[in-house]
Amino acid sequence: MGEKWVLMKTAQTPTNIAVIKYWGKRDETLILPVNDSISVTLDPAHLCTTTTVAVSPAFQQDRMWLNGKEISLSGGRYQNCLREIRTRAREVEDKERGIKIEKKDWEKLHLHIASYNNFPTAAGLASSAAGFACLVFALAKLMNVSEDESQLSAIARQGSGSACRSLFGGFVKWIMGKEDDGSDSLAVQLVDEKHWEDLFIIIAVVSSRQKETSSTSGMRESVETSSLLQHRAKEVVPKRTIKMEEAIQNRDFASFAKLACADSNQFHAVCLDTLPPIFYMNDTSHRIISYVEKWNRSEGTPQVAYTFDAGPNAVLIARDRKAAAQLIQRLLFYFPPKSDTDLDR
Amino acid sequence: MGEKWVLMKTAQTPTNIAVIKYWGKRDETLILPVNDSISVTLDPAHLCTTTTVAVSPAFQQDRMWLNGKEISLSGGRYQNCLREIRTRAREVEDKERGIKIEKKDWEKLHLHIASYNNFPTAAGLASSAAGFACLVFALAKLMNVSEDESQLSAIARQGSGSACRSLFGGFVKWIMGKEDDGSDSLAVQLVDEKHWEDLFIIIAVVSSRQKETSSTSGMRESVETSSLLQHRAKEVVPKRTIKMEEAIQNRDFASFAKLACADSNQFHAVCLDTLPPIFYMNDTSHRIISYVEKWNRSEGTPQVAYTFDAGPNAVLIARDRKAAAQLIQRLLFYFPPKSDTDLDR
Known part of the structure; x- marks a missing residue:
């Protein structure tokens, strides 16, 4: 050879x-x-x-x-x-x-x-x-x-x-x-992956377009210009991390969902506090959040947590298979797939 | 009588x-x-x-x-x-x-x-x-x-x-x-109103619908749940207020615009950091901000400041009559008025 x-x-x-x-x-x-x-x-x-x-x-x-x-x-x-x-x-x-x-x-x-x-x-x-x-x-x-x-x-x-x-x-x-x-x-x-097998993760792809602001340049601009970022990093996240570890260890979905949603929103708040501001979420992302928040409140305890990374797509974490099935039903109801006629336009 | x-x-x-x-x-x-x-x-x-x-x-x-x-x-x-x-x-x-x-x-x-x-x-x-x-x-x-x-x-x-x-x-x-x-x-x-007569204010009404979250309940929820609000109130705003007063006294539009935009964005960041999150701006608001930011950067010095209150409508403050005229031209270009055909649908 x-x-x-x-x-x-x-x-x-x-x-x-x-x-x-x-x-x-x-x-x-x-x-x-x-x-x-x-x-x-x-x-x-x-x-x-x-x-x-x-x-x-x-x-x-x-x-x-x-x-x-x-x-x-x-x-x-x-x-x-x-x-x-x-x-x-x-x-x-x-x-x-x-x-x-x-x-x-x-x-x-x-x-x-x-x-x-x-x-x-x-x-x-x-x-x-x-x-x-x-x-x-x-x-x-x-x-x-x-x-x-x-x-x-x-x-x-x-x-x-x-x-x-x-x-x-x-x-x-x-x-x-x-x-x-x-x-x-x-x-x-x-x-490990066996610890909390009830969870179901659904990703709602709002847009598959590449983001306008890369994570790398976005976070650099946030570090340089946001007056909230350091406060978040030093005062908010350390406490939140401890609580999140506890929620995961105890499979406490209510605490998990509350912390995950709050942290996703705070990350996007820091993006908005950046100069010039960075918008990763769009109106559809906002609608998904509003639906999930309303549903969770109407059930008395969270069924689904949402989290958004540097883009408009929703990562939805359902507490179990039943909640995941209901979530998909609701998503299809609120965001009906386009009919063939629509696609032809 | x-x-x-x-x-x-x-x-x-x-x-x-x-x-x-x-x-x-x-x-x-x-x-x-x-x-x-x-x-x-x-x-x-x-x-x-x-x-x-x-x-x-x-x-x-x-x-x-x-x-x-x-x-x-x-x-x-x-x-x-x-x-x-x-x-x-x-x-x-x-x-x-x-x-x-x-x-x-x-x-x-x-x-x-x-x-x-x-x-x-x-x-x-x-x-x-x-x-x-x-x-x-x-x-x-x-x-x-x-x-x-x-x-x-x-x-x-x-x-x-x-x-x-x-x-x-x-x-x-x-x-x-x-x-x-x-x-x-x-x-x-x-x-008084004579001090800075160059300024022109244009309000772009994105939506005249009543807001879903009133300012009163929104700010109550922010005070109760946002972990960024107190930091903003105690650490950020006092310094920013002093700088804003200086910018106004000196009719320093560049500083004025930078501070006004940053403060508007930070207010909306605190709304987003609220549980459940409050969204006052929508995709159209975001587009207006992006256009203004790009324009200001391309000119080298700010021509227009934006600020949004508890709703999606943009308040645009132009540095002078010429910038205001250009702004209106640009707004009409990016957001063309609906034609009669569109309105009929």
């Missing part, structure tokens, strides 16, 4: 949805946040990224394709992830195929990366979270890296902050950390 | 638009705010309330008509204003008609009040501000009250907080005050 071999690994990583939001960095390069955040990881069978990484002596340079289209790897975020993972690469041997890669070889070998999202990219559905987590995890497998998920999460974080939370299932906490080098800013699993 | 006489006075009071917003009371009954606010009073020839107050021994009870429809005067806000102004009533004599009302007579005499707004009521255009200011001013004239505008403003405040700012032209500051009895919570004129 000589120089013609190709070694490949494929990984699949679900997206995650923050219920205590990450908005604002204290270090732009290392991607260190101004507060802790907590997320729920979606079922990998649904919204996920699939990434295949390949190495071959025949490859002339590192290249990457996202959803079939080649993209540049020259950005600092990709470079940081590739450098960090290469530093940890170890010897890999495939005796059957007569392939042996020494630790030192990884510096010279080039990579081809193909990544697919089975959901809209950059529409506020955390595509970069799943993407970078999957990239780092696939590379770690390919390069026989021995670090555990938390240690890998600190690498994925340097690609996209929220990516660090996609390396675990269940509920995950991104600890902001205190160190200047970011070594203690990593994700830990709070509970 | 005997008991058949009727004595009348008519007053006209413009509405005012806050450029540093009032949102949140520290005392619900006396209507004492959590922060100072600053407003600009509109030209009385345009958005205004006209109120005629009449007294006659023939009247059996206090009655009021708003826009031609009778409304109840039993609410605490009307009662507080009527009581406060009656306490200050003095002797009135019309020698020509042979009418004399002694100070003590005012307790027994009943009033008829007719009030008209020449703009949408309760659509976030401060109809209650103009309304209560006009009511108090008209009654003060009828009853020969000797108090000055600032003292009357403390009475109008008990009808609707922002009403206290409508008793002066130009730019007006509502000093929140410190006293528990509210005696020092009143309006003062910062500069």
Whole structure:
């Protein structure tokens, strides 16, 4: 086979949805946040990224394709992830195929990366979270890296902050950390995916258009101009995080829903307090919130929590299968699918 | 004439638009705010309330008509204003008609009040501000009250907080005050209407529907549930008020616009941070903001400031006549008036 071999690994990583939001960095390069955040990881069978990484002596340079289209790897975020993972690469041997890669070889070998999202990219559905987590995890497998998920999460974080939370299932906490080098800013699993199996998550795609303000530039502008952001990060989120962890441990849906909705709204409030203001939610998002709030009040106890990331799409977390079924009925009633006639127009 | 006489006075009071917003009371009954606010009073020839107050021994009870429809005067806000102004009533004599009302007579005499707004009521255009200011001013004239505008403003405040700012032209500051009895919570004129004559104010009526959440209940809910409101009131607004006063004194439009836009956005951010969240702005409001922000950036210096009260309608303050003319052109371009065909549908 000589120089013609190709070694490949494929990984699949679900997206995650923050219920205590990450908005604002204290270090732009290392991607260190101004507060802790907590997320729920979606079922990998649904919204996920699939990434295949390949190495071959025949490859002339590192290249990457996202959803079939080649993209540049020259950005600092990709470079940081590739450098960090290469530093940890170890010897890999495939005796059957007569392939042996020494630790030192990884510096010279080039990579081809193909990544697919089975959901809209950059529409506020955390595509970069799943993407970078999957990239780092696939590379770690390919390069026989021995670090555990938390240690890998600190690498994925340097690609996209929220990516660090996609390396675990269940509920995950991104600890902001205190160190200047970011070594203690990593994700830990709070509970695994079996802990709260009643929950059903429904994503109402209000718009699959790419957002006008990227999360990166949006949060930079918020840090620079919002006079509410630091108060949120220092005074509000620390207390809210403790309460959210308790609600998750106790499977206390009423507290969970109250905290998740309040935190989503506060994140969008900080966006609105930014100069110029950032609007991720639209009138349809507002209508969904109003319906959910009215329904929850009429039932006396929350049936559904809502949370919106950097886009107009609603992530709706139903307390159980029955509430999820009712929610879908209500959504179809309030937002009837367009008839064929409408679509023809 | 005997008991058949009727004595009348008519007053006209413009509405005012806050450029540093009032949102949140520290005392619900006396209507004492959590922060100072600053407003600009509109030209009385345009958005205004006209109120005629009449007294006659023939009247059996206090009655009021708003826009031609009778409304109840039993609410605490009307009662507080009527009581406060009656306490200050003095002797009135019309020698020509042979009418004399002694100070003590005012307790027994009943009033008829007719009030008209020449703009949408309760659509976030401060109809209650103009309304209560006009009511108090008209009654003060009828009853020969000797108090000055600032003292009357403390009475109008008990009808609707922002009403206290409508008793002066130009730019007006509502000093929140410190006293528990509210005696020092009143309006003062910062500069009169001649000070900054270049400014042109354009109101883009996005919707004339009455708002779903009244200002009164909205701000109560914000005080109770928003974790950002107190920070805004205590840390942000005091500094912003000082800067806004400077900008007004110096006719510094760039600073004025930056502060007014930021404060409008922060008020709406606090509404969004309320549980359940309050949405006063809609997609059209957001589009107007985006256009103004883009235009201001492209010009290098602000041409127009925007501010939104408790509704989707934009109040646009242009730096001069030329900017106002350009603004109207742009608004008509981005939001073309509906054609007759559209209206027929």
